[in-house]
Amino acid sequence: MATRGKIYHCINSQQFDRPLIEKLCRLADQIRKIADTKEGMDFLESTLHHKRAMLYFVQPSTRTFLSFYSACQILGIKCAEVRDPKTSSEVKGESEEDTVRIFSSYFDLIIMRHFKANFTVTIAEMLDGTDRPVPVINAGSGKDQHPTQALLDIYTLKRSFKDRGGIDGKRIAFVGDLWRGRTVRSLAQLLTKYQGIKQYFVAPTEFQISADLQAYLNEAGVSYELTDDLKRIIPLVDAIYMTRLQSEWDEVDGTCCQLDLDKYSIGRRQLALLKPDAIIMHPLPRKTELAREIDADPRAIYWKQVRNGMWIRAALIAMIFQQESAILSYT
Amino acid sequence: MATRGKIYHCINSQQFDRPLIEKLCRLADQIRKIADTKEGMDFLESTLHHKRAMLYFVQPSTRTFLSFYSACQILGIKCAEVRDPKTSSEVKGESEEDTVRIFSSYFDLIIMRHFKANFTVTIAEMLDGTDRPVPVINAGSGKDQHPTQALLDIYTLKRSFKDRGGIDGKRIAFVGDLWRGRTVRSLAQLLTKYQGIKQYFVAPTEFQISADLQAYLNEAGVSYELTDDLKRIIPLVDAIYMTRLQSEWDEVDGTCCQLDLDKYSIGRRQLALLKPDAIIMHPLPRKTELAREIDADPRAIYWKQVRNGMWIRAALIAMIFQQESAILSYT
Amino acid sequence: MATRGKIYHCINSQQFDRPLIEKLCRLADQIRKIADTKEGMDFLESTLHHKRAMLYFVQPSTRTFLSFYSACQILGIKCAEVRDPKTSSEVKGESEEDTVRIFSSYFDLIIMRHFKANFTVTIAEMLDGTDRPVPVINAGSGKDQHPTQALLDIYTLKRSFKDRGGIDGKRIAFVGDLWRGRTVRSLAQLLTKYQGIKQYFVAPTEFQISADLQAYLNEAGVSYELTDDLKRIIPLVDAIYMTRLQSEWDEVDGTCCQLDLDKYSIGRRQLALLKPDAIIMHPLPRKTELAREIDADPRAIYWKQVRNGMWIRAALIAMIFQQESAILSYT
The missing domain is CATH 3.40.50.1370 (Aspartate/ornithine carbamoyltransferase)
Structure with missing residues (x-):
């Protein structure tokens, strides 16, 4: 192509x-x-x-x-x-x-x-x-x-880290419904082209990344971790990539509703744990996983990401x- | 603003x-x-x-x-x-x-x-x-x-009266459903900025202008009259602003249908009563309150109003x- | 006009x-x-x-x-x-x-x-x-x-026949639902302005061209033939104008489904009977009357027709x- x-x-x-x-x-x-x-x-x-x-x-x-x-x-x-x-x-x-x-x-x-x-x-x-x-x-x-979403995400990371050595060597957490999100899939793949990246996939077990994406990452020899503990991950990372639970694609209605959505959300409380120069991204639209109260924080760059x-x-x-x-x- | x-x-x-x-x-x-x-x-x-x-x-x-x-x-x-x-x-x-x-x-x-x-x-x-x-x-x-509607209405009045001293001192009748029409509301307010205007509000009691618009007009100290007698008003005015009964906003279905709509309509018969240099306006779309038979009359300026x-x-x-x-x- | x-x-x-x-x-x-x-x-x-x-x-x-x-x-x-x-x-x-x-x-x-x-x-x-x-x-x-469809059809015929003396003298077959197709109607009328044209209308009896179109052609004194035998006509013509059976205009549901649609279709088999310099047109969209297998044949010019x-x-x-x-x- x-x-x-x-x-x-x-x-x-x-x-x-x-x-x-x-x-x-x-x-x-x-x-x-x-x-x-x-x-x-x-x-x-x-x-x-x-x-x-x-x-x-x-x-x-x-x-x-x-x-x-x-x-x-x-x-x-x-x-x-x-x-x-x-x-x-x-x-x-x-x-x-x-x-x-x-x-x-x-x-x-x-x-x-x-x-x-x-x-x-x-x-x-x-x-x-x-x-x-x-x-x-x-x-x-x-x-x-969704390749252009991945490109805009990479572009956003590059701009955010341009005074800190670029994307290489950064720690990036993906949070939310990672199973069905093509956005996460495309970006995780593109990130394998950078050096020394550590990727964290934070999701409830049933919404973790697919086996074939894991195989892709293994093949690429990159470092990554699957977890359901957002609180532990927040202080470690340079970027958090939030996603929403996309209920419109649910195969079994109501599955997502039994989750404690709060565990996979960012609000003022979680923000306090985040490094001062880290960034929060989101492909939007958001639901409750990203509280509007953090919009004015300089680390919240999802509106810049849109542009x-x-x-x-x-x-x-x-x-x-x-x-x-x-x-x-x-x- | x-x-x-x-x-x-x-x-x-x-x-x-x-x-x-x-x-x-x-x-x-x-x-x-x-x-x-x-x-x-x-x-x-x-x-x-x-x-x-x-x-x-x-x-x-x-x-x-x-x-x-x-x-x-x-x-x-x-x-x-x-x-x-x-x-x-x-x-x-x-x-x-x-x-x-x-x-x-x-x-x-x-x-x-x-x-x-x-x-x-x-x-x-x-x-x-x-x-x-x-x-x-x-x-x-x-x-x-609907502020731009009010501006285009004022602009239409100004152009129509440009050889007759402008909007100041003119008599303007609003006819129809004045209760729910934001168009009438916005224009009536803008007209208070002109001198010597007399406004007539012609509607069945249940569709007359709201108390707060009356309060606004009172505060502005302008001259106005509420009436349900269109026939008496027609010969007095320089401009008639027709509106339709907006049945889609009816709170109680069928309310408007009990009215004698003909009393609040303009056709060839009513036109005969109108001053030769008066104008007829309408924000459009119209229903039956404005007969197509009068479209060719030079006083009917609602198509110019559109442009x-x-x-x-x-x-x-x-x-x-x-x-x-x-x-x-x-x- | x-x-x-x-x-x-x-x-x-x-x-x-x-x-x-x-x-x-x-x-x-x-x-x-x-x-x-x-x-x-x-x-x-x-x-x-x-x-x-x-x-x-x-x-x-x-x-x-x-x-x-x-x-x-x-x-x-x-x-x-x-x-x-x-x-x-x-x-x-x-x-x-x-x-x-x-x-x-x-x-x-x-x-x-x-x-x-x-x-x-x-x-x-x-x-x-x-x-x-x-x-x-x-x-x-x-x-x-649908006059602009007729114009584009004429334009397509002209371009196709520009090295062969133009449209005059050509044999053109219309195939399919000719009863309801305004495309056929408009083109057949326009073709009367050319010399020595022979038009074939190939359709089941109940979908043949209307009496008033026949009257129009008679009045214009042009040569035409109604038939339901596509196979006999294919080798004779310079252009085949295919149309689909427009089920969405059926007055009696299901009428068209009792027809042997295959008799009014063009595929590889029918293509073999066609003159090497003849053309196949279609106003599109097509259903089964025009097999995709013939798209690559140089005589299939319906995509050029679109442009x-x-x-x-x-x-x-x-x-x-x-x-x-x-x-x-x-x-």
Whole structure:
């Protein structure tokens, strides 16, 4: 999917090696810097002014959708969207492959979120076999992958630790429903590309990370620990990555409700245990696992994380359309 | 919310003093004049080309939504929208405050319509406490406020009376369901800033204006009359502001149906009683209270009123982003 | 609706005479050529950069909607859309005429798809009587008309036959549900403007073309044949226009299911009978009548047909706004 230093389709987080990640982060930094002035925004808007993107989001999403939408707008890309499969021709019995091929007839980029795992791969391969292939970005597929979330998380870690030696050597705890969270899965995999990381997975046993993710981490030879004791872990770490219990995916209704959710939450009390320069991240939306009372704490950086997503996605799209040197050389 | 001569958030009609209203109307006049040529449109489009707006319309609305959308497009602002709360992350249990804070992470302006009274105030205050505050425009909240409707109504009155000494000294009748209409409420309040106005409120007793609006008018020391006799009032006034009975807000189903709606309607027969230079306004949509047979009469200006809404909203947004001198000095 | 060589409203396929069709096709060719470079796209985008369009699609549609949307974007027209009548003010009891008149207050062009036959005519006439008339494009109305589909079909035929003497003298078969397909109706009518055409209508008796279409063809004095024997027809023709059985319009549920659908389908077996330089078209979406196994065959041009739709619609809109000479003289 990606030859060295380049991106065409964006399918999964494994396709990003460390030099590519570094390049993306540098590009995102440059885009946000340029975007600071009207002249800069006018320049960015001119780079891909001639392109049009389809945002095909079959699975509900506000933040990822708007983040990509904004990223496209920043680069001048004109967007169209199909979000509700009921308005689409699928009601007339059309296959999803045909639906997407229609999109590729009109648009230059397809950004898609789908409930089927691997659907983006199927689509990318189908399009590559046509005489009008266009790049595809996976904006979340099933329980499987959400690569741009992983990129924005890495970007957020990099920015947070830029005066402390970067991501290498840091201790990072994932907390919550780790079993079904594709966000955690994608980020944990990307972190294996960094040196001396220790990952903590803090969850009740039934929501711990899957065997195949453990196998992946073992294979990569990285250090990690599974535990259900958040209180013990908090003082040890440089970053806490909170996630919510996603009740909408529960296979057995009510399972999550028997848990002591408080054990996997962060409020003022837990904050007191955290190192003064550590950070708290969350992919959002949150429920009760992240108390609003801590929002004003400088260590709570999840709102910055949201905005980082827009910049890193703009960088990704700019790279797909080979605009990195034009943007990096802008002064 | 507004320091003298400036606007940041647009929350309610009371925040607009007369000089500010005059400035807005002048700016709207200039924008519509500039928009007359392609060169002018290109100029307008360049003024806020670097900005992006979120239109967050939880309550259904076609005309207000499209009016703001068009106003943004005229100024080059790129829009995104969230209209159906079901597509949003609220299905995942997110608070509305968090949802809006996400918007503020991606966009430079939030235009919102909501069924909760005072929701815009809550949001504006919340955003002011963050490190990325953005301006908020109230596009209608509950039964409470709809300030841009009041501004477009004032703008329409000003244009209609520009050769007859302006709004001061005019007699204006409000007709219909005055109890629940936030439109009437907002305009009646704004009119207190003009001299020698007489307001007539024509409605069946159970749909008359609320006690607190009466208190407001009393406090302002303005002249007004409550009546249920439209026929007597028609020949006296310079402007009739029609409204429909909004059955969708009925607390007791069927209440409005026992009324003789014909008593609060305008057709060809009532038109005959109206002064030749008086005007008929309506915020639209209409039901039967405004017969289509009178649409072609020059005194029927509700379609012009619709378009005025687009221009005054463009003026408002231009002021929020401090573009008034750039626009006023364009030749 | 159209004076010679010009277009204002686009209502039905009959309004297009042959010189006008030729002009549109030439313009579409030029637009697609210009669109090949970033400079060209920037030029196209500047032509109607000052215009705004409303896409009012009450009837579900993906491809026609996106095709128009893309065509507008290519020309720099800013779009707004109303697709779900439930979000509109119609829930407040507004008439559709009023709804559309609101659109005409904000936008410079209305593109509409509606389930009512002749609704576009009603609207065009209503708007022509106001002091802010705007052009209207019919993007499909009832079982009646879908003129831009007919234009894109003609454009596809022209491009396919450009090295073989053009459309004149060709044999064209329509296959499937010809009774309810407005696409077939519109194209069959347009083809009467070409010389020496032979049209075959291949359908089960109960889905054959209507008596009034037959009367139209008789009056035009063109050659045609009704049959239910696809196998016999395939080797004779230069173009096969496939359509699907549109079960969603069935008056008696289940009628279509008693047919041997295979008799009206094209797969690898039928392809073997087709002339080597013939073409297969389909308005899409397809069901089983067009096997995916033939997609890679060079005679299968329905995906090109999709993209042709975007270009011819851009040409149509450019003509409505009198941009043809600016575009044709671009080098």
